[in-house]
Amino acid sequence: MxxxxxxxxxxxxxxxxxxxxxxxxxxxxxxxxxxxxxxxxxxxxxxxxxxxxxxxxxxxxxxxxxxxxxxxxxxxxxxxxxxxxxxxxxxxxxxxxxxxxxxxxxxxxxxxxxxxxxxxxxxxTPSVDLPLRLRAGRPAKTLDEKRKTNAERQRRFRKARAAELALLRKQSPRNRATAGTR
Structure with a gap:
């Protein structure tokens, strides 16, 4: 192409x-x-x-x-x-x-x-062909750029949640002990 x-x-x-x-x-x-x-x-x-x-x-x-x-x-x-x-x-x-x-x-x-x-x-030239239309705000992103951004956001979210969960498990040994007896 x-x-x-x-x-x-x-x-x-x-x-x-x-x-x-x-x-x-x-x-x-x-x-x-x-x-x-x-x-x-x-x-x-x-x-x-x-x-x-x-x-x-x-x-x-x-x-x-x-x-x-x-x-x-x-x-x-x-x-x-x-x-x-x-x-x-x-x-x-x-x-x-x-x-x-x-x-x-x-x-x-x-x-x-x-x-x-x-x-x-x-x-x-009597006129200049200039199809320029700038938009306010952020520049437009391609579909591929959006997918990469979303995948990175998901990785960060999952990593943060895993860290929170690990911290909670570490802070609460009693919860682990009671969870094992059930």
């Missing part, structure tokens, strides 16, 4: 062409929907992705997209963007418009409405 990339680093590691990059980035955005805390979001952008400019012709633009998403996400969760996202090589040489911005009107909208994190890297 193929899993979706969980970080921008994984997106870059799995990409050998611009088409693959686009698919991996889209999969990563779907995976990002599961993030429920700032820590999970920051973990998805923390590690520096390998440079893509040497892997395929449009790799420099892909590097810019990675940096733009990292900075934009950090802004959304009100944290500092990772230092790697400001590296000089993570800027597209020529303006890059979203594939949906083919008409002059859509290009004008992209120029006007692209977030600063994208404009700074010469990337223009």
């Amino acid at each position: 193929i899993t979706r990339p969980k970080s921008l680093k994984e997106v870059a590691e799995r990409s050998t062409s611009l088409t693959e990059f686009g698919l991996n980035l889209r999969d990563w955005l779907h995976q990002l929907r599961r993030a429920s805390s700032r820590a999970q979001v920051l973990a998805a952008v923390a590690d520096e992705p390998p440079r893509l400019r040497a892997r395929f012709a449009q790799g420099r633009a892909a590097d810019a997209w990675l940096a733009a998403y990292a900075e934009y996400l950090a802004q959304k969760v009100r944290r500092a963007a990772p230092a790697w996202s400001f590296a000089p090589g993570r800027i597209a040489l020529d303006p890059v418009f979203d594939e949906s911005s083919d008409s002059p009107l859509l290009r004008a909208l992209a120029l006007a409405h692209a977030p600063a994190a994208f404009k700074r890297r010469n990337l223009f």
Whole structure:
């Protein structure tokens, strides 16, 4: 079973062409929907992705997209963007418009409405697909994590009860003697 990339680093590691990059980035955005805390979001952008400019012709633009998403996400969760996202090589040489911005009107909208994190890297898109919905409280746990937590809780409970029972038996020798005569 193929899993979706969980970080921008994984997106870059799995990409050998611009088409693959686009698919991996889209999969990563779907995976990002599961993030429920700032820590999970920051973990998805923390590690520096390998440079893509040497892997395929449009790799420099892909590097810019990675940096733009990292900075934009950090802004959304009100944290500092990772230092790697400001590296000089993570800027597209020529303006890059979203594939949906083919008409002059859509290009004008992209120029006007692209977030600063994208404009700074010469990337223009009328909207950013960012399915981020952080929830208050603790981050969501997987079913496996819940099972492990519950099993550990049961072990602690049983150990505590066994210790209490041993202590009671030790403190009450008369109870042991009377229990043996019955």
